[in-house]
Amino acid sequence: xxxxxxxxxxxxxxxxxxxxxxxxxxxxxxxxxxxxxxxxxxxxxxxxxxxxxxxxxxxxxxxxxxxxxxxxxxxxxxxxxxxxxxxxxxxxxxxxxxxxxxxxxxxxxxxxxxxxxxxxxxxxxxxxxxxxxxxxxxxxxxxxxxxxxxxxxxxxxxxxxxxxxxxxxxxxxxxxxxxxxxxxxxxxxxxxxxxxxxxxxxxxxxxxxxxxxxxxxxxxxxxxxxxxxxxxxxxxxxxxxxxxxxxxxxxxxxxxxxxxxxxxxxxxxxxxxxxxxxxxxxxxxxxxxxxxxxxxxxxxxxxxxxxxxxxxxxxxxxxxxx
Amino acid sequence: xxxxxxxxxxxxxxxxxxxxxxxxxxxxxxxxxxxxxxxxxxxxxxxxxxxxxxxxxxxxxxxxxxxxxxxxxxxxxxxxxxxxxxxxxxxxxxxxxxxxxxxxxxxxxxxxxxxxxxxxxxxxxxxxxxxxxxxxxxxxxxxxxxxxxxxxxxxxxxxxxxxxxxxxxxxxxxxxxxxxxxxxxxxxxxxxxxxxxxxxxxxxxxxxxxxxxxxxxxxxxxxxxxxxxxxxxxxxxxxxxxxxxxxxxxxxxxxxxxxxxxxxxxxxxxxxxxxxxxxxxxxxxxxxxxxxxxxxxxxxxxxxxxxxxxxxxxxxxxxxxxxxxxxxxxxxxxxxxxxxxxxxxxxxxxxxxxxxxxxxxxxxxxxxxxxxxxxxxxxxxxxxxxxxxxxxxxxxxxxxxxxxxxxxxxxxxxxxxxxxxxxxxxxxxxxxxxxxxxxxxxxxxxxxxxxxxxxxxxxxxxxxxxxxxxxxxxxxxxxxxxxxxxxxxxxxxxxxxxxxxxxxxxxxxxxxxxxxxx
Numbered sequence: 001x002x003x004x005x006x007x008x009x010x011x012x013x014x015x016x017x018x019x020x021x022x023x024x025x026x027x028x029x030x031x032x033x034x035x036x037x038x039x040x041x042x043x044x045x046x047x048x049x050x051x052x053x054x055x056x057x058x059x060x061x062x063x064x065x066x067x068x069x070x071x072x073x074x075x076x077x078x079x080x081x082x083x084x085x086x087x088x089x090x091x092x093x094x095x096x097x098x099x100x101x102x103x104x105x106x107x108x109x110x111x112x113x114x115x116x117x118x119x120x121x122x123x124x125x126x127x128x129x130x131x132x133x134x135x136x137x138x139x140x141x142x143x144x145x146x147x148x149x150x151x152x153x154x155x156x157x158x159x160x161x162x163x164x165x166x167x168x169x170x171x172x173x174x175x176x177x178x179x180x181x182x183x184x185x186x187x188x189x190x191x192x193x194x195x196x197x198x199x200x201x202x203x204x205x206x207x208x209x210x211x212x213x214x215x216x217x218x219x220x221x222x223x224x225x226x227x228x229x230x231x232x233x234x235x236x237x238x239x240x241x242x243x244x245x246x247x248x249x250x251x252x253x254x255x256x257x258x259x260x261x262x263x264x265x266x267x268x269x270x271x272x273x274x275x276x277x278x279x280x281x282x283x284x285x286x287x288x289x290x291x292x293x294x295x296x297x298x299x300x301x302x303x304x305x306x307x308x309x310x311x312x313x314x315x316x317x318x319x320x321x322x
Numbered sequence: 323x324x325x326x327x328x329x330x331x332x333x334x335x336x337x338x339x340x341x342x343x344x345x346x347x348x349x350x351x352x353x354x355x356x357x358x359x360x361x362x363x364x365x366x367x368x369x370x371x372x373x374x375x376x377x378x379x380x381x382x383x384x385x386x387x388x389x390x391x392x393x394x395x396x397x398x399x400x401x402x403x404x405x406x407x408x409x410x411x412x413x414x415x416x417x418x419x420x421x422x423x424x425x426x427x428x429x430x431x432x433x434x435x436x437x438x439x440x441x442x443x444x445x446x447x448x449x450x451x452x453x454x455x456x457x458x459x460x461x462x463x464x465x466x467x468x469x470x471x472x473x474x475x476x477x478x479x480x481x482x483x484x485x486x487x488x489x490x491x492x493x494x495x496x497x498x499x500x501x502x503x504x505x506x507x508x509x510x511x512x513x514x515x516x517x518x519x520x521x522x523x524x525x526x527x528x529x530x531x532x533x534x535x536x537x538x539x540x541x542x543x544x545x546x547x548x549x550x551x552x553x554x555x556x557x558x559x560x561x562x563x564x565x566x567x568x569x570x571x572x573x574x575x576x577x578x579x580x581x582x583x584x585x586x587x588x589x590x591x592x593x594x595x596x597x598x599x600x601x602x603x604x605x606x607x608x609x610x611x612x613x614x615x616x617x618x619x620x621x622x623x624x625x626x627x628x629x630x631x632x633x634x635x636x637x638x639x640x641x642x643x644x645x646x647x648x649x650x651x652x653x654x655x656x657x658x659x660x661x662x663x664x665x666x667x668x669x670x671x672x673x674x675x676x677x678x679x680x681x682x683x684x685x686x687x688x689x690x691x692x693x694x695x696x697x698x699x700x701x702x703x704x705x706x707x708x709x710x711x712x713x714x715x716x717x718x719x720x721x722x723x724x725x726x727x728x729x730x731x732x733x734x735x736x737x738x739x740x741x742x743x744x745x746x747x748x749x750x751x752x753x754x755x756x757x758x759x760x761x762x763x764x765x766x767x768x769x770x771x772x773x774x775x776x777x778x779x780x781x782x783x784x785x786x787x788x789x790x791x792x793x794x795x796x797x798x799x800x801x802x803x804x805x806x807x808x809x810x811x812x813x814x815x816x817x818x819x820x821x822x823x824x825x826x827x828x829x830x831x832x833x834x835x836x837x838x839x840x
Contacts (some may be wrong), residue, residue, distance in 0.1 A: 191705045198698055201687035208646060208684050209699040209752065210670035269689040 020314050025261050025278045032285045040292050048288075050170070054238075056284040057172045058083070058231035060277060062251055063258040064183045065224030067276045070259050071187075072200040072220055073268030074127035078116060079228040079255060081138020082109045083248030086232030088142035090158070091151040091242045098157040102233055109229025110222050112138055117221030121214040135252065142244035151242045162237030172234045179227065184273045193271070196220055200268025250301075254283055257304055261311040282307070338365045339402055341530050342387065342418060342499045346396035349382055356382040358555040359396065364499060369521065369531040371545035371562065375574050375632050375797055378551040380534055384501055387532075388420050389413035419492035420501045427488055429477035434459035436476050437491045462490050466520045482513025489520060493529065500524060501532040506540060507633070508611050518544060536633035537814060538567060538837060552576055567836040571631070575799055575835075577828055598622050601791045602674070602760045604643055607652035612638045613815040616652070620760065620791040625782060627806030628795045629831055635815035636795045637679055640762045643793075644676035645669035656759060670699065673759030677749055677766055679795075685749045686737050693719050693733035695748050700755040722751035727777060743774020750781065760791045767801060779805060799828050799835075813837055 020027075036043040062079045069076045086105035093101045112134055119130035153159060164171045187193040195216050199206045207213050228248070235247050260266060261282060262275025286307070287300040340363035349357040357379045364370045374380045385391045387398070389407030398405045400416050407413040427436045434452075435442075437459045445451040459472040468486045476484055485505060492500060502521075506514045521531055521544060533545050541548070542562055550558040550573045558565070558573050565573075600619035607616040613635040620626050630636040641647035643654055648664040654674070655661060662668040669675075678684035686695055697704055697715050704714040719733050726747040730740055737748055746766060753761065763782065767775040782805060786792050796802050802809055809821040811834040819834050821827075 189710060190708050191701045191710050192708060194694060194698075194701055194710055198687045198690060198694070201689045202683070204684045205687050206698070208644075208666060208676070208678055210667040211698070212667065269687070 022263055024311070024314060025263065025275060025282055028261075029278060029282050029285060032282070032289060036285075036289055036292075040289065043289075043292065052281075052284050052288055053173055053176075054170050055288075056280050057176045058235045058248070059251060059254045059258065059283070060176055060280040061179050061231040061234070062228050062248075063255040063262075063276050063280050064179055064273070065227035066252075066255040067259045067262075067264050067271050067273065068183070068187070068196060068220050069127070069224045070200075070256070070264050070266060071268055071271035072196055072217060073203070073266075074120060074217070074220070075131065075256065075266075076116060076221065076224045076228075077128065077131040077252045078112060078134035078138050079224065079231075080248035080251045081135045081142070082112050082225050082228035083232030083235060083251060084139040084142035084244040085109065085112065085145075086229040087236045087242045087247045088145040088244040090233065090236055091153065092145070094153065094155055094158070098155070101155075101158060102161075105233050106226055106229045109225045109232070111225075113222035113225030114218070116225060117218035120221060121217035139244065146242060146244045148245065150245075153236065153240055153242060158237050159240055160237070162234055162239070172238065175230065175234065179230070180273065180277060187271045187273055192216065192219070197269060197271060200270070202269075253308075254280075254304065257308045257311070258283055261307060266312065340364060340399070341366045341401055343399040343402075344383070344387065344393075344396065345399065347383070347386055347393040347398070348395035349379075349386060349391055350394050356554050357386065357393075358553075360551070360554070360556055361559075362387075362549055362556070364530045364532055366498070366530055367525045367528045368547060369525060369533055369545045371541045371548040372532055372534045372551070373536075373541065373548060373570070373574060374551035377553070378574070379554040380551055381503075382554075383551065384420065384503060384532075384534065387413070387499075387501065388418055414492075414495070417496055417498035418501070419495070419497035419499065420503065421485060421488055421492065421505055422503050427476055427484070427491070430475055432473050433463075433470060433476055433479070433487055434472040436487060437462060437472075437494065439491075441495070462494055463487070466490060466523055467516070468520075480510075480513065482509040482516065485509070485513075486516065486520060489517075489524075493524060493527075497529060499530045499532065501534070503534045504536070504633075505533075506535065506537065514540070536631055538570070538631075539814075542567075550574055566838075568833055568838050571836040572832050574631075575797075575832070577799055577832055601657055602643070602793075603655045603658075604639075605653050607639060607642045607649060607654075609638065609642065609647060609650050611815075612647075613642060613812075616642075616812070616815075616817055618793075618810055618817075620793060622759070622789045622791050623786050624808075625786045625792045625794055625806045627802035627809035627826075628793055628812065629799075629802050629809050629821075629835060630812035630818075631835055632797070633814075634812040636812050637764055638815070639812065640676055640764050640793065640795055643669070643760075644674055644762055646676065646678075670756060670758075673757075674762065675699075675753040675756055675758040675760070676762040677746075677753065677764060679764040679768070681742070681745055681749060681769070686745050688736075688738035690737060691734045692723070692728065692730045692737050692740070692748055695737045696722060696733075696751045696755060699752050703756075718755050719751075722754060726751055726781065741771065741774070743770035743778070746770050746774065746778060747781075750778070754785075758790065760793070761785065762793045762795075764795045765797065766794070767796070767798075799831055803828050803831055809834075811835060 042048060066076060066079065085108050089104050089108050090101050093104050116131050116134055119125040120127050161171050166174060195211050198211065199213055199216060203213060232248060236242050258279030259276050262279030263272045264270055264275060283304060286303050290300045290303065342364050344360060344362040347357055347360045348355065360383060362383065372380055382391065386393050389410045389412050398407065405416060428439065434456045438455050442450045443454040443458065456472055463470065463472065466486060468483065470479060470483055476487060505517060509517065525531060535541055545562055548560060548562050548565065549556055550570065552574060598621045600621050602620040604616065604618050608614050616639050628636045628639060638647060642649055645664055645666045645668055653660060654663060656672040656674060659672065661672040661674065687698065693715060696719050700718065701710060704718060705711055723733065728747045728751065729744050737745060766782065767778050782792060782794065794802065794805050803826055806826060809826055809831060811818045811821065811831065818837060821830050821834065
C-alpha cells in the first residue's frame with residue numbers, strides 16, 4: 001500500500017534535480033571549457049590537452065576500479081596504499097626487465113585486493129573499515145620495503161610506460177583507453193558486471209537469487225586493487241622514480257569524487273563508466289584552470305571538496321527515492 | 323494463574339479505573355490507516371493480552387502507548403487524566419515501560435550497573451557508591467527469585483535472565499504499566515516459567531501487564547482479558563474465559579465463527595493424492611526457537627498449503643527448504659538426491675526456488691530494469707563464456723512478460739516503477755526462467771491488487787498442472803484453502819496436523835490453527 005504512493009511520486013520528483021544528477025558533470029565540464037576558451041590563454045591547443053590527459057590517467061584508472069567497488073555499495077580507501085606498494089616493489093625487480101616488474105607490482109596490488117575482498121565478503125567487515133586499515137598499512141609496508149627512500153628508475157622500457165608514445169599517442173593514454181574499454185565491457189556486457197550491479201542494488205535479493213555474492217565481492221576488490229597497482233606503475237614511470245612516500249597520496253578522494261560526480265551513487269546498484277571518465281576529467285580541468293591562473297594548489301583541493309559535497313547533495317534525492 | 327491477586331479481581335458489575343487508556347486513537351502513515359479509532363484500557367494489576375495477525379496494528383498501538391508515535395486523533399489517559407507522550411522518555415517517566423524480545427540494555431556493563439543506569443546511588447563525595455548499588459541490585463532481583471551475580475556483565479547471562487533484569491529495572495523505575503512484546507520468543511521453557519512467576523509478582527504489586535504474543539497457550543495462561551485487533555481496529559474485547567480458541571483465531575483472521583463451529587461435523591473423505599513419487603522430501607527440519615522436526619513430501623503437480631498463524635514457523639520452513647536458513651538438524655532431497663542445506667545456490671541447482679515474503683527487501687532489485695530483474699538468477703545460463711547474451715535474454719524476457727501479462731512500458735522500465743502485482747510477476751518470472759521443480763511461495767499475493775491477485779492465483783494452478791510441485795504459504799485462510807490440494811498446519815514450529823481431501827476447508831483449517839483437536 002505504501003509502495004503505491006511511492007511509485008506514484010517517483011516520476012514527478014524534481015525533474016531539474018534529475019537532469020543535474022545525470023548530466024551535471026557534463027554541464028560543469030562545458031562551463032569550464034567555455035570559461036577557459038575565453039579567459040585562459042593557450043588552453044585550447046593540442047599540447048595542453050595532451051598534458052591534461054596524461055596527468056589524469058592514474059586517477060582515472062583508480063576511479064574505474066573505485067566505480068566497481070562503489071557499485072557494490074562498497075568503498076576502497078586503500079588505493080593510494082596500493083599505488084605506494086606497487087611503486088615500492090618495482091625497483092626490487094628492475095634487473096629482470098619490464099614484464100617481471102609490472103607483474104610483481106600487479107600481484108602485490110592483487111594481494112591487497114584479496115585481503116580487502118576477504119575481509120568484506122567473507123568476514124563481513126564494513127568496506128570502509130577493511131580498506132582503511134590497508135590504506136594505512138599499505139603505505140607503511142611500502143615505506144619499509146623502500147627503506148623510506150626514493151629510488152630513481154633508469155630502465156628505458158619502464159620509463160616508456162609513463163613517457164613514451166606509440167604512433168604519437170602516449171603509452172599511458174593507451175593503457176587508460178584499454179582499461180576503460182575493458183571495464184565498460186565488463187560492466188555492460190558480462191554476467192559478472194550484471195551480478196555486481198545487482199549486489200549493489202539489493203544484496204539480500206542477490207543472495208536469495210543464488211548469486212555467488214561473496215565471490216563477486218572478492219573479485220571486485222581484487223580488480224580495484226589491480227587497477228590501482230597499474231596506476232602506481234604508470235605514476236612511477238612518469239616520475240622516473242619510486243616514491244612510495246607520496247605517490248597516490250589522497251588519490252582515493254579524487255577517485256571517489258570522480259565516481260560520485262560522474263553519477264554513480266554511493267548507495268550502489270549502478271556503475272557509470274563514461275560518467276566516471278567525465279568526473280575525472282572535470283577534476284583535472286578544475287585543477288588545470290586554477291593552475292593556469294596561478295591559484296595555489298591548495299585551492300584546487302578546496303574546490304574538489306566543494307564539488308564532492310555538491311555531488312553528494314544532489315544524489316540525496318536519489319537516496320530519498322530508494 | 324490459579325491464585326488471583328486481590329487487586330485484579332474486579333467486583334461483579336464494578337469496573338476499576340484504568341491506569342492507562344487510549345480513546346479513539348487513529349494513526350495514519352502515508353495514506354494508510356494503521357489504527358482506526360482504537361479504544362484500549364488496562365487496569366492496575368491486570369494482565370491484558372493484545373493479539374492480532376500481521377498488519378493488525380499491534381506494534382503501532384504499542385508505539386503510541388509508549389510515546390514512539392503520536393496519535394493523529396484520539397487521546398491517551400494516564401490514571402484518568404489526559405497524557406501526551408512526545409517521546410519514549412515521557413512515557414517511561416510516566417510509568418509506561420516496555421520489555422522487548424531484544425533486551426535493550428548495555429551488554430558489557432554489569433547487571434547492577436544496568437539496573438541503576440542513569441540513577442546510580444552516590445556516596446557523600448558524589449561518586450557512584452558501588453557497594454550500595456550491588457547490594458540494592460541483589461535485593462531487587464531476590465524479590466523476583468532471580469539468583470545471579472549482579473557484578474557480572476549482562477551479556478554473560480542467558481537471554482531469559484537478561485530479560486528479567488530488564489524487567490526488574492523497569493519496575494524499580496516506578497513502572498505502573500509493563501508492556502511485554504513477544505517476551506518468550508527466544509526463551510527456553512524453564513525461563514518462560516520464571517517469567518510467568520515474575521509476571522504474577524508484578525501483578526500483586528498492582529502493576530498492569532500488557533502481554534503481546536502469538537502463542538495461544540501462553541495467552542490463556544497469563545492473561546485474563548484480551549483485546550483483539552484486526553486491520554487496525556479493535557474487533558473484540560473480553561474475558562479470555564469467554565472466548566474459546568477457535569473464536570479467537572477466527573476473530574484474528576476475520577472468518578466467521580459459525581462456520582468454524584460447524585467444523586466438527588464435517589465427515590472425513592478419502593484422500594486423492596497423486597501416485598507419482600514425491601519430488602521434494604524434507605525430513606526433521608529443525609532450528610532452535612524456530613522450527614522443530616518438520617517433515618513434508620510434495621509430489622509433482624501438487625499445491626500444498628502451509629498453514630499456521632504468525633510465528634508458527636511457516637516462513638521459516640520455506641526458508642529452511644530453500645537453503646536461506648541454516649538448520650540445526652534435518653535434510654532435504656529432490657528426486658531422491660540430497661540437497662546441501664543452508665546454501666541457496668545448492669537449492670536452486672537442485673530445482674528448489676522460493677518467492678520471498680518481503681518482495682521489496684528480498685525480491686526485486688529496485689533500481690534495475692524489468693529485464694535485468696527477470697534474468698537475474700538465470701544469467702549464467704543465458705550467457706556465453708561469461709558474456710551476457712542479449713538475444714538469449716530477450717527470448718526469456720519476452721516469453722515471461724507475455725505469459726504472466728507483466729504490464730511495463732518496456733523490458734527496460736525500472737522495476738520499482740511497476741505496481742506491486744507486476745513486481746510479483748517479475749519475481750515469479752525470475753524463478754520460472756530457472757525451470758524449477760519445486761516452487762515455494764511465501765505470501766505470493768500480499769500487497770497486490772485484486773486483479774493481479776486473481777492472475778497470480780490462476781498462474782499457481784496452471785503451474786501445478788504443468789507438473790511443478792508448489793508449497794503455498796499465505797496468511798489468508800481463503801487462499802490456502804482454495805489454492806491447495808492439502809494443507810500442512812504448523813503450530814509453534816511443529817506440524818500440528820495435515821488436512822486432506824474434503825477436510826481442506828476453512829472450518830477445519832481454523833480449528834487446526836487454533837490447536838483444537840477433534
